[in-house]
Amino acid sequence: MEPCKKCAECNNLCEIVPQMAGTFKALGDLTRLQIIYILSTDTSGTLGVSELAARLKISQPAVSQHLKTLKAEGLVGSRRDGFYVYYTVNRERMMEFRNRFELMYASVMQQCSREMVRKATPGRPVRACVVFYSYSGVTRRVAEGIRNASGCDLVEVRTRAPYSSFTAYTTGVVRSRKGACDPIEPGEIDVSGYDLLIIGTPVWAWKPAPAINAAVQALRGCEGKMAVVFTTCINQPGEALPLLRKSLEERDVTVMAEISLNQDDAKNPDAGGELLRQIIAANPLRGMADGETGEGNSENADV
Ligand SMILES: Cc1cc2nc3c(=O)[nH]c(=O)nc-3n(C[C@H](O)[C@H](O)[C@H](O)COP(=O)(O)O)c2cc1C
Numbered sequence: 001m002e003p004c005k006k007c008a009e010c011n012n013l014c015e016i017v018p019q020m021a022g023t024f025k026a027l028g029d030l031t032r033l034q035i036i037y038i039l040s041t042d043t044s045g046t047l048g049v050s051e052l053a054a055r056l057k058i059s060q061p062a063v064s065q066h067l068k069t070l071k072a073e074g075l076v077g078s079r080r081d082g083f084y085v086y087y088t089v090n091r092e093r094m095m096e097f098r099n100r101f102e103l104m105y106a107s108v109m110q111q112c113s114r115e116m117v118r119k120a121t122p123g124r125p126v127r128a129c130v131v132f133y134s135y136s137g138v139t140r141r142v143a144e145g146i147r148n149a150s151g152c153d154l155v156e157v158r159t160r161a162p163y164s165s166f167t168a169y170t171t172g173v174v175r176s177r178k179g180a181c182d183p184i185e186p187g188e189i190d191v192s193g194y195d196l197l198i199i200g201t202p203v204w205a206w207k208p209a210p211a212i213n214a215a216v217q218a219l220r221g222c223e224g225k226m227a228v229v230f231t232t233c234i235n236q237p238g239e240a241l242p243l244l245r246k247s248l249e250e251r252d253v254t255v256m257a258e259i260s261l262n263q264d265d266a267k268n269p270d271a272g273g274e275l276l277r278q279i280i281a282a283n284p285l286r287g288m289a290d291g292e293t294g295e296g297n298s299e300n301a302d303v
Contacts, residue, residue, distance in 0.1 A: 012103070013103065013104065013107055016100050016103060016104065017104070019100070020097075020100055020101070020104065022073055023073055023075070023097055026069050026070055026072070026073040026075060027075070029066070029069075031056060031058065031062075031066055032066050032069060032070055034056060035052060035056070035063070035066055035067065035070065035076070035087075036070070036075065036076070036089060038052060038055055038056075039076065039087055039088060039089045040089050042088075045086060045088060046084075046086050047086060047087055047088075048084055048085055048086055048087065049063050049064055049067065049085070049087075052067075052087070067087060073093075074090055074093040075089065075090055075093055075094070075097075076088070076089060076090060077089075077090045102269045103269070105269065105270065106269040106270050106273075109149070109269075109270040109273045110145075110148050110149050110270075110273060112273070113149030113150065113270075113273040113276050113277070114149060114150065114151070116276075116277065116280060117149070117150050117151075117276070117280070120280045126195045126196055126285060127152075127193060127194045127195050127196070128150065128152035128153070128194060128195065128196040128197070128198060129152060129153040129154070129155060129191055129194045129196075129197055129198070130143045130146050130147060130152060130153070130154050130155070130198040130199075130200060131155045131157065131189060131191070131197060131198070131199050131200075131215055131219070132154070132155070132156060132157070132199070132200035132201065132212070133156070133157045133158075133159075133184075133200075133201050133202070133209050133211035133212045133215060134156065134200075134202065135163060135168060135172075135202055135209065136202075138202065138232045138266050139200050139201060139202050139232045140156065141266070141271065141272070142200060142230070142232060142261060142266060142271045142272050142275060143156070143198075143200055143272070144272060145270065145271050145272015145273060145275070145276075146198060146272040146273075146275055146276050146279075147272070148272060149272050149273040149276045150276055152198070153194075155186070155189055157184045157185065157186070157189070157211050157212070157214070157215045157218070158184060158185050158211070159182045159183065159184055159210075159211050160182075160183040160184060160185060161182075161183070168204075172204055172209070172210065173204055173205040175210040176204035176205050176207045176208065176209055176210050177205050177207060179207065179213060179243070180210045180213065181210060181213045181214035181217055182209075182210040182211045182213075182214050183214070184211050184214045184215060184218065186218070187218060188218050188220050189215060189218045189219050189220060190220045190221055191219050191220065191221055191222050191225065192220065192221025192222075193221075194225065195225070195226065195285060196225070196226050196227070196228070196284055196285060197219075197222065197225055197226070197227040197228075197253065198227070198228050198229075198230070198279065199212065199215070199216070199227055199228075199229045199230070199244060199248065200212075200229070200230045200231070200232070201231055201232075201240070201244065202231065202232050202233065203231050203232070203233035203236070203237050203238060203240040205238075206236060206237070206238020206239055206240060207238060207239060207240050207243055208231070208240050208243055208244045208247075212244065213247060216244070216247045216248055216251060217247075217251075219251060219253075222248075222251050222252070222253050223251065223252040223253070224252060224253075224254075225253050225254070226253075226254050226256050226284050226285055227248055227253045227254065227255050227256065227284075228255070228256055228257045228258075228259065228279050228282065228284050229241055229244045229245060229248065229255055229257075229258050229259070230258075230259040230260070230261060230275060231244070231259075231260050231261065232261045232262075232265075232266050233260065233261075233262060233263075234262065234263050235262045235263060237260040237262075240260075241258040241259075241260060242258070244258075245258060256282055256283075256284035256285075257278070257279060257282035257284060259275060259278050259279070261275065
């Protein structure tokens with residue numbers, strides 16, 4: 001779908017919501033849901049009006065009327081075979097419905113997360129920043145989810161010489177196993193204005209990616225700050241989180257929580273919001289008395 005030109009932040013929801021209303025209306029009827037259920041569990045592919053009417057114990061004209069509504073929304077398709085018309089669920093339309101519902105869900109969750117953040121930090125805007133590296137986009141999506149859910153700042157570090165899919169698994173893996181630091185942009189990351197640092201990296205060979213090792217060294221003004229670290233991986237985080245903690249502690253940063261997301265966690269469209277919930281549950285600023293969170297620039301909030 002083309003990005004919406006009317007409003008920058010709506011995620012196309014301003015177009016999707018009215019379309020969803022028609023689909024919800026078509027599905028918001030017990031008999032029509034039963035028809036969808038019967039069609040979706042049918043293996044013969046030969047269900048017609050008379051068979052549906054017999055199973056539902058309602059008249060054939062009533063079934064025809066319900067099928068007309070479902071067909072108008074594209075949820076059900078039909079094929080003619082001689083005198084008979086057979087009905088099936090429209091797979092593509094169902095997938096589109098699910099994708100749209102997930103988009104709405106993610107948007108609603110973002111708002112819920114912002115409310116959760118407001119409740120967790122009443123009258124005390126916390127200035128937070130996510131510093132992350134992402135090679136193939138998974139960690140970036142999670143970091144953006146945290147930003148969307150909380151309004152915090154993002155700093156993405158990039159390697160000066162990009163990895164290819166070959167060099168990531170050859171040079172990159174060797175460097176991560178050595179705990180090396182890749183040359184990165186930006187070369188310095190000033191975090192002096194933040195109360196909380198959230199540091200994210202993909203796992204490479206059970207360790208933090210070399211770019212995030214460099215990012216930790218590039219932090220300026222981090223001494224005495226609180227941090228939460230997270231990794232994304234397939235399902236083997238190895239020692240990535242403890243190593244990241246150690247390198248931050250060597251920079252005099254206190255790590256209050258370590259969170260590992262596997263492939264399934266990261267697939268959740270609200271992965272960033274979910275991570276934020278875990279961060280809030282860990283209460284990373286618990287040592288900090290109210291009013292000690294810096295000068296308090298509420299525009300640059302907030303976790
Ligand atoms: C070079 C390389 C090494 C990897 N090593 C591991 C690993 O040791 N354990 C694991 O579970 N996943 C590993 N992965 C998978 C990534 O950690 C995972 O896909 C991650 O979510 C990717 O994040 P990104 O898209 O932000 O780069 C590796 C991926 C690459 C490219």
